[in-house]
Amino acid sequence: MAEYTPREIEAKWQEFWLDNNFYRTDEQGEKKYYVLEMFPYPSGRLHMGHMRVYTIGDVLARFLRMRGYSVLHPMGWDAFGLPAENAAIQHQVHPADWTYANIEAMKKQQKALGLSYDWDREVTTCAPDYYRWTQWLFLLFFKRGLAYRKKAAVNWCPRCETVLANEQVEDGGCWRCGEEVTTTELEQWFLRITDYAERLLEDLKLLSGWPERVRVMQENWIGKSTGAQIRFPVSRSNLQIEVFTTRPDTLYGVTYLVLAAEHPLAVELAQGTPQETEVRAFVEKTRKLSEVTRVSAEMVKEGVFTGAFCKNPLSGEEVPVLVGNYVLMGYGSGAVMGVPAHDQRDFEFAKKYGLPVRVVISPPGAILRPEAMTEAYEDEGVLLNSGRFDGLPSTAAREAITASLAENGSGGSKVTYRLRDWLISRQRYWGAPIPVIYCAACGPVAVPEEDLPVELPRDVTFQRGGQSPLSRHAAFLQAECPACGGPGRRETDTMDTFICSSWYYFRYTDSKNEFEPFSPEQSDAWLPVDQYIGGIEHAILHLLYSRFFTKVLHDAGLTGATEPFTRLLAQGMVNKDGAKMSKSKGNVVSPDEIIAQYGADTGRLFILFAAPPEKDLDWSERGVDGCFRFLKRVFRLVERYAALVREQAAAGRPAGAEEITLRRAVHAALKKVTEDTGERFNFNTAISAIMEAVNALYSYLGEKGAGVHGAVLAECLELLVLMLAPFAPHLAEELWSRLGKGGSVHLQSWPAHDASALAAAEVEIVVQINGKVRGRLIIPAGLTQEAMLEQAVADSRIAALLDGRQLLKAVAVPDKLINLVV
RNA sequence: GCGAGAGUGGUGGAACGGCAGACACGCUAGACUCAGGAUCUAGUGGGCAUUACGCCUGUGGGAGUUCAAAUCUCCCCUCUCGCACCA
Numbered sequence: 001m002a003e004y005t006p007r008e009i010e011a012k013w014q015e016f017w018l019d020n021n022f023y024r025t026d027e028q029g030e031k032k033y034y035v036l037e038m039f040p041y042p043s044g045r046l047h048m049g050h051m052r053v054y055t056i057g058d059v060l061a062r063f064l065r066m067r068g069y070s071v072l073h074p075m076g077w078d079a080f081g082l083p084a085e086n087a088a089i090q091h092q093v094h095p096a097d098w099t100y101a102n103i104e105a106m107k108k109q110q111k112a113l114g115l116s117y118d119w120d121r122e123v124t125t126c127a128p129d130y131y132r133w134t135q136w137l138f139l140l141f142f143k144r145g146l147a148y149r150k151k152a153a154v155n156w157c158p159r160c161e162t163v164l165a166n167e168q169v170e171d172g173g174c175w176r177c178g179e180e181v182t183t184t185e186l187e188q189w190f191l192r193i194t195d196y197a198e199r200l201l202e203d204l205k206l207l208s209g210w211p212e213r214v215r216v217m218q219e220n221w222i223g224k225s226t227g228a229q230i231r232f233p234v235s236r237s238n239l240q241i242e243v244f245t246t247r248p249d250t251l252y253g254v255t256y257l258v259l260a261a262e263h264p265l266a267v268e269l270a271q272g273t274p275q276e277t278e279v280r281a282f283v284e285k286t287r288k289l290s291e292v293t294r295v296s297a298e299m300v301k302e303g304v305f306t307g308a309f310c311k312n313p314l315s316g317e318e319v320p321v322l323v324g325n326y327v328l329m330g331y332g333s334g335a336v337m338g339v340p341a342h343d344q345r346d347f348e349f350a351k352k353y354g355l356p357v358r359v360v361i362s363p364p365g366a367i368l369r370p371e372a373m374t375e376a377y378e379d380e381g382v383l384l385n386s387g388r389f390d391g392l393p394s395t396a397a398r399e400a401i402t403a404s405l406a407e408n409g410s411g412g413s414k415v416t417y418r419l420r421d422w423l424i425s426r427q428r429y430w431g432a433p434i435p436v437i438y439c440a441a442c443g444p445v446a447v448p449e450e451d452l453p454v455e456l457p458r459d460v461t462f463q464r465g466g467q468s469p470l471s472r473h474a475a476f477l478q479a480e481c482p483a484c485g486g487p488g489r490r491e492t493d494t495m496d497t498f499i500c501s502s503w504y505y506f507r508y509t510d511s512k513n514e515f516e517p518f519s520p521e522q523s524d525a526w527l528p529v530d531q532y533i534g535g536i537e538h539a540i541l542h543l544l545y546s547r548f549f550t551k552v553l554h555d556a557g558l559t560g561a562t563e564p565f566t567r568l569l570a571q572g573m574v575n576k577d578g579a580k581m582s583k584s585k586g587n588v589v590s591p592d593e594i595i596a597q598y599g600a601d602t603g604r605l606f607i608l609f610a611a612p613p614e615k616d617l618d619w620s621e622r623g624v625d626g627c628f629r630f631l632k633r634v635f636r637l638v639e640r641y642a643a644l645v646r647e648q649a650a651a652g653r654p655a656g657a658e659e660i661t662l663r664r665a666v667h668a669a670l671k672k673v674t675e676d677t678g679e680r681f682n683f684n685t686a687i688s689a690i691m692e693a694v695n696a697l698y699s700y701l702g703e704k705g706a707g708v709h710g711a712v713l714a715e716c717l718e719l720l721v722l723m724l725a726p727f728a729p730h731l732a733e734e735l736w737s738r739l740g741k742g743g744s745v746h747l748q749s750w751p752a753h754d755a756s757a758l759a760a761a762e763v764e765i766v767v768q769i770n771g772k773v774r775g776r777l778i779i780p781a782g783l784t785q786e787a788m789l790e791q792a793v794a795d796s797r798i799a800a801l802l803d804g805r806q807l808l809k810a811v812a813v814p815d816k817l818i819n820l821v822v
Numbered sequence: 823g824c825g826a827g828a829g830u831g832g833u834g835g836a837a838c839g840g841c842a843g844a845c846a847c848g849c850u851a852g853a854c855u856c857a858g859g860a861u862c863u864a865g866u867g868g869g870c871a872u873u874a875c876g877c878c879u880g881u882g883g884g885a886g887u888u889c890a891a892a893u894c895u896c897c898c899c900u901c902u903c904g905c906a907c908c909a
Contacts, residue, residue, distance in 0.1 A: 213826045213904070220825075220905050227909085245909060258909095299907075326907050336909045345907055418908060539904080609846075610834060616902095622847050623834070625859085630846085636861090685836070688845035695845090702862085766841050771890050773841055811889045817840050821889050 004635035006599025010730040014111060022746070023061075023116040027525070029070025034526045035061045036505055036565075038534030038542070039076045039123075042102035043083060046109045048574035048581060048607075048619065049535065051591040055604045056571055056613050056683070057533050058115045062726035063677050065116075066750035072526050073116060074508040076123035077103050080131075080497045082160055082176060085430045088462045095430040096458065099126055109591060113600045114729045116746070121511040125500035130507065131432035132453035133517035134500050137549075139435060139446050140556060141191055147424075149444060151187040153262065153329070154423055161465070162427045163188060165496060166420045167221075167541045175541075183287075189434060189493065190421040193548050197222055197417040200547055209567030211614070214539045221540050223418025228402045230337065230411040232257060232310040234269065235318055241265060241310055244332030244416050247342065248405070249397035252386035253360035254312055255350065256338040257321045258303060261286035262329035266306065269321060273307030279323055286325045301326045301349045313410035314401065315387060324349065332416050340376065341368070347376035360385045361394055422545070424496040429460060429469040431494025439481035439488040448482050454490070468492055501542055502549040505529055505564060517558075524560045532565040533613075539570070569681065572616035574607075581619070589619055601728035602628040608683040608727060631731055634694055634724065638717055638735045641701075645714040646740035658709040660757070665696035666716045667757040673723050674753065683727070690723050714739075722751055767792050768819040774801055785812035792818050 017023065037057040040050055061073035077099075084095035091098075103124065110117070123130055141147040155164040159179035163186060168175040193200075201222045204215045227246035234241060241257055259266045261283045270279035282304045303324035310321055319338075326345060327336050340350035340357040350357055357370040361381040368377055380394045389397050405411030425434065433454040435447035447454055457476045460469035470476055470492040481488035503517065510522035528550075534542075543565070550564040573580060576587040594603040605627040611617035669689045676686035697716060701708060717739060725732035725745045736745035760781055765788065767775045775798055779791050789810045792798055802822060809821040 211826095216826055217904055223905090223908065225908070243909080247909080301907075326909095328908070331908045339909090343909070345909075348907095416908080536903085612835085615828095615835095618834070620834070620847070626846055629860095632860090680838095682836095684834095685845080688836075691845055698862090764841095768840085768890075771840095771888095776841085809889060811840090813840055817890090819840080819889050 002635075002639055004632045004731070006601060006631075006730070009734045010112070010114065010595075010599055010601070013730045013733045014114060016733075016744075017114075017116070017746075018111070021120075022744070023073065023118050024120060025072050025074075025118045026070040029068075031069045032072070032526060033064045033069040033531075034072045034505075034529045035064065035531050036072075036074070036508075036529045036533070038532070038538065039078050039501070039504060040106065041078045041081055041083070042099055042106055044102050044105070046106055046591050048589060048591065050106075051113065051594075051603065052574055052607050052613075052617070053533055053535070053571050054110065054113060054115050055607050056569065057531075058113075058604075058729075059608065059677065059683060059726045060531060060533075060681075061116050062729060062746060063750065065746065066722075066725065066748060067678065068749065072121075072508065073118060074121040074123075074511075075107075075110065075115070075117040075119070076121075076504060076508065077125065078497065078501050078504070079103065079124050079126035080431045080494075080500055082162075082428060082430070085428055085462065088430075089464055094458065096126065099430075112595050113591065113604065116729070121508050123504055123507050123511050125432075125497070125504065126430070128453045128455055129514070131500065133507070134432045134495065134503070135435040135447070135452050135454060136449060136517055137503060137553075138432075138495065138499070139449065139452075141552065142436075142446055144552070144556065146192045146195065146552060147189060148192065149187060149189055151185065152190075152423075153183050154186050154188055155181045156184040156186075157181055160428075163423055163425060165423045165498070167422075167544070188423055188425040190423050191548075193422045193545075194417060194419055196548050196551055197224070197419045198415075199551055200419075200544065203547070203551075203563055206563060207566075207568070210565075211568065211570050214536070214543065214568060214570060217539045218544055221419065221544065224415060225417075226413070226415050228398075228405065228411055229333065229414040230313060230405055232313060232319075232337070233410075234265075234321070235309040235311055237308075239265065239269075241321065241335050242333045243335045243337045244414060245337055247339065247394075247398070248401045248411075249383060249389075249392075249394040250339040250342045250360055251312065251337070251401055252315055252383075252389070253339040253341050253358045254317075254319055254337045255340060255356045255358055256319050257310055258324040258327050258336050258338055258349070259306070259321065260327040260329040260334040261323055261325065263323070263327075263334045265335075266323045269306040269308040275305055275307035278304050279306055282323055286323075289325075299325070301345065301352065303349065303353065313405060313408065320355075322353075330420060331418065341370060341373065342376050342378055344376045344378065347373070358385060422496075422548075424499060425493035426496055427468045427492075428494055429456070429462070431497060432500060433470070434491045434493050434495055436491040437479045437481055437488040438491065439484060439486055441486055442481055442483040444491075445481055445483045445488070451482070468494075470494070498541060498545050502545045503553070505546070506553070506559065520558055520560075523558075527559060527561040528563055529565045531567045531569065533569045533571060535573075536570040543568070569613060571613050572611065574619060575616055576619040578618065594624065598624060598628045599631075599730070601731050602631055605631065605687065605728055609687045610684070612682055612684055630691060630694070631728060633698070634720070635731065635735070637694065637697060637701075638721065638738060641713055641717060642735075642738045642740070644710055645717055648710040648714045649740055651710075659700075659704075659712040660760075662697070662700045662708070662716055663712060663754070663757040664760065665700070666693050666719050667753045669693035669696075670719055670723060670751060670753040671758070674750070677726065687727060690720070690727075693720060693723075719751055721745060722748060763815045765792075765815065766817045767795070767798055768817065769798075769801060770821060771819060774798065781815055783814065785810075785814065785818075788812045788814070788818050789820075792820065 035057050037053045061071050065071050079099050084099045087098045088095045155169050157164055157174040157179050159177045160174055169181050173180055201224055204218055225246050228248040229242055229244050231240045231242050266283055270276045303322040306321045306323055308321045309318045311318055338346045340346045341359045342361055359368045359370055362384050363377060363381045383389050383392045383397050389400055402413050435454045436444050438444055457473055460473055462469055477490055479488045479490040506518045506523050509526045510518040546564045550561055553559045554562050579585055581588045606624045610623055672689040673686045676682045721732050721735045732745045762778050763781045764776055764778050766773055767777060777795055805822040807820060807822055812818040
């Protein structure tokens with residue numbers, strides 16, 4: 001008898017699928033579904049994380065196609081980025097050659113996994129026909145006032161030799177290389193994502209199909225807080241210091257103000273005072289500290305007096321102004337009011353420098369004495385020492401004081417976000433050039449649309465250190481001002497690659513469009529993406545940026561969608577021996593090895609079976625073996641009876657009620673596989689249901705053997721192969737053909753289970769006494785609760801146990817269980 | 823500190839108020855074999871029994887709700903992830 005030979009089978013069907021352009025998107029269908037896996041960076045070879053995310057997406061795509069959906073399931077390449085440039089420096093290979101070679105290799109691996117992509121729609125972000133539109137979108141942002149240039153303190157990675165967005169700094173290190181990030185002052189391009197802060201926050205509520213933790217992370221990142229801004233006039237000057245506070249109710253408790261070291265007034269206020277030298281030294285010292293040190297827990301609060309005082313806008317009291325290292329320039333206005341009695345940080349700072357503590361909020365039923373306090377009282381209470389606001393509860397006082405500030409023109413309510421504008425300039429070569437020309441007369445001028453793309457010159461030299469290769473390329477640099485025709489200089493910074501990946505899912509809907517980034521009709525037919533799948537590491541970065549882009553495109557009338565991804569599945573990691581697979585740990589298993597040793601179907605099956613998709617999974621050689629054995633078992637089973645099934649087909653199929661046990665097992669599995677795959681995304685239990693069906697078939701056929709009713713057997717084996725199709729597509733295709741069926745198994749409709757096959761004449765119920773299982777009964781199905789009780793009490797065993805005890809109550813769950821309380 | 827999630831056999835994991843441990847790995851025994859890391863059959867949470875399809879116990883710990891709790895509520899412990907001087 002034939003053996004299961006995955007290598008031959010898989011090669012054969014992969015060729016068949018590709019030759020027949022099998023997975024081309026059906027654009028005409030009524031029911032549309034967009035399944036998308038985060039596209040990869042072409043780093044070289046696929047790793048297990050890739051294999052996992054693509055397998056999950058592929059199962060869904062195949063399942064949904066069989067359920068009658070028109071499925072868009074595309075793949076592409078997030079192909080700009082630093083590794084290509086580093087490879088160029090190290091190995092003297094051009095980033096483009098390196099990138100395209102990797103793409104070829106990885107695409108080959110994807111094909112070897114049997115993934116059902118519509119390759120006609122492939123996009124590559126480093127190709128001019130793609131980045132032309134990335135540039136076009138930049139100009140769209142520019143025209144809408146959402147892209148601007150600003151000189152600011154920015155994050156700089158010394159190893160990558162480029163600036164980074166706030167989102168790309170993790171624990172003070174570069175997200176890519178981990179190098180400690182420094183701060184430097186540069187003029188850079190920013191996208192005004194803060195304009196969308198409120199909508200990005202608000203619309204998180206619409207994303208019920210996203211994991212809670214991702215929504216929470218975004219919410220924290222946006223970091224909205226509501227309060228008041230208050231202007232304190234500087235004494236003996238016409239300057240003002242603006243602060244932001246969430247607790248305007250504590251305004252009368254302000255005993256000093258603190259400015260961030262970077263605050264423009266810090267040095268200015270000290271100018272000419274005896275404190276000037278000390279302030280300058282302090283500012284200098286603080287600014288030099290790295291971000292890591294400044295936010296570390298051990299950071300000791302320090303500050304110096306500027307020599308200046310300012311006036312409380314309501315009480316008129318004069319308080320000193322200090323510069324402190326615990327105030328961040330990047331949040332609020334870079335200045336805070338010090339209320340030691342009601343803010344723990346201020347309390348510590350005040351104690352250290354002997355600043356007064358004034359209680360203005362009284363806790364219910366208690367009196368706070370400043371000299372007795374060991375920590376700040378930060379909760380709600382009733383106001384005191386607050387002039388005409390005395391006696392107000394703090395909530396009401398917040399409104400009253402804010403209103404009062406607004407009246408006398410020294411403040412008002414204010415909402416502040418933690419989110420900063422997105423810094424998108426990169427001082428590197430391998431990215432989409434920012435389409436701008438600088439003109440001495442006109443300033444920064446947009447490159448006209450018809451001149452796009454601004455192509456990356458190929459003939460550049462790479463070297464470590466110094467400036468970006470583009471800035472050394474004379475021909476690239478030189479440009480004519482599009483506005484006045486005068487001499488201009490081309491922008492040499494390229495865009496953050498996260499821009500390229502913020503809109504690629506639009507391009508898939510219309511990937512060959514030469515006239516626009518995508519046609520709104522095409523994209524509206526598919527977007528938003530119904531199911532997006534990818535790693536949790538993008539919870540903020542890519543997912544926030546993509547949401548921002550979608551909203552801007554929406555506002556520009558280019559899409560009806562307001563959110564890009566309806567449902568999000570954050571798949572878990574692939575570990576081995578309890579640790580993340582990594583070269584340094586030597587615990588890497590590559591998809592190539594698995595395909596070579598067991599075949600793609602076995603690898604896919606194991607990855608799906610070992611854990612639910614959102615959980616981490618531990619790679620287990622034995623587990624893979626188990627899946628391989630299962631597929632062999634299926635192969636043998638079908639192969640053994642294939643001839644019989646083919647005869648049945650030739651003879652015509654008589655429907656019948658024979659072999660109820662067998663039909664029930666298979667239809668029960670079908671029901672479970674349908675639910676687990678389509679609704680719950682629990683592929684592990686879907687597969688175990690198929691395994692149970694196979695076990696049932698083996699055990700039934702082992703007893704009954706060749707005497708089994710042929711038509712029923714045919715039905716059961718066909719259902720088995722159909723169920724297996726999304727998970728093990730090659731084997732299913734092979735078995736489908738061995739059963740003598742025409743066409744491809746992947747073009748069949750997903751079968752509906754036969755409810756009548758599940759209905760049983762008799763059921764086994766559990767009999768509990770006081771909640772403990774005391775026996776089992778076989779009773780006719782569908783009995784009423786009373787009848788169940790009758791049957792239970794009539795059972796000799798139960799009767800014996802009940803003897804001499806009084807039945808107080810009976811709870812019956814039809815066809816399942818009865819509980820007797822005695 | 824704040825937020826989210828998780829704690830179930832030797833292992834991965836099932837059970838979305840109703841039989842805890844499905845399915846798989848591993849292990850034990852047997853069958854078939856020249857042989858097997860092949861295949862098939864049976865067993866497998868722990869304890870006590872093994873005359874009996876018997877009894878006790880068991881889902882991190884403790885309380886509670888319920889006829890019934892791994893599941894719901896409260897408190898505690900441990901772990902993972904995210905955020906963290908954000909005014």
